[in-house]
Amino acid sequence: MTARKVLVLNGPNLGRLGSREPDVYGATTYADLVADCEKTGAELGLTVEVRQTDDESELVGWLHEAADNQYPVVLNPAAFTHYSYALRDACAQRTAPLIEIHISNPAAREEFRHTSVVAAVATGTIAGFGLNSYHLALRAITTLD
Ligand code: DQA
Numbered sequence: 001m002t003a004r005k006v007l008v009l010n011g012p013n014l015g016r017l018g019s020r021e022p023d024v025y026g027a028t029t030y031a032d033l034v035a036d037c038e039k040t041g042a043e044l045g046l047t048v049e050v051r052q053t054d055d056e057s058e059l060v061g062w063l064h065e066a067a068d069n070q071y072p073v074v075l076n077p078a079a080f081t082h083y084s085y086a087l088r089d090a091c092a093q094r095t096a097p098l099i100e101i102h103i104s105n106p107a108a109r110e111e112f113r114h115t116s117v118v119a120a121v122a123t124g125t126i127a128g129f130g131l132n133s134y135h136l137a138l139r140a141i142t143t144l145d
Contacts, residue, residue, distance in 0.1 A: 010052040011078030063090035099137040102127035
């Protein structure tokens, strides 16, 4: 049997992990995150493809691709979380589990981060566990169909 493909999609500024506000997001680089997700995925019997973009339309396109192919998605929408109805509408078209994740805990941060326009159309949300949020989401995918 071929391993189930999962898309791990990252929104704006997450490509700068490692140098971006390390006090909030840690010192691990984006390249490390990619390698880590692929390794965890392989251990869980998943084929994980990790992508990052600063561009809303590209992220929407990837969500369409996931919907068309029944790919589960682990999504860190980054700042789009808080205001992108286009992203929310793309997530609503999902045909497989979609887990919203955050490295930090947005509920414990500035007021504008307390709203997620994506949460209501996600399968669930994992936030506040650092990069472990990604691992927990991949594990959650294996428990859902
Ligand atoms: C984030 C939290 C968002 O509020 C922020 O805009 C990000 C990263 C996180 O992973 O903690 O870019 O999604």
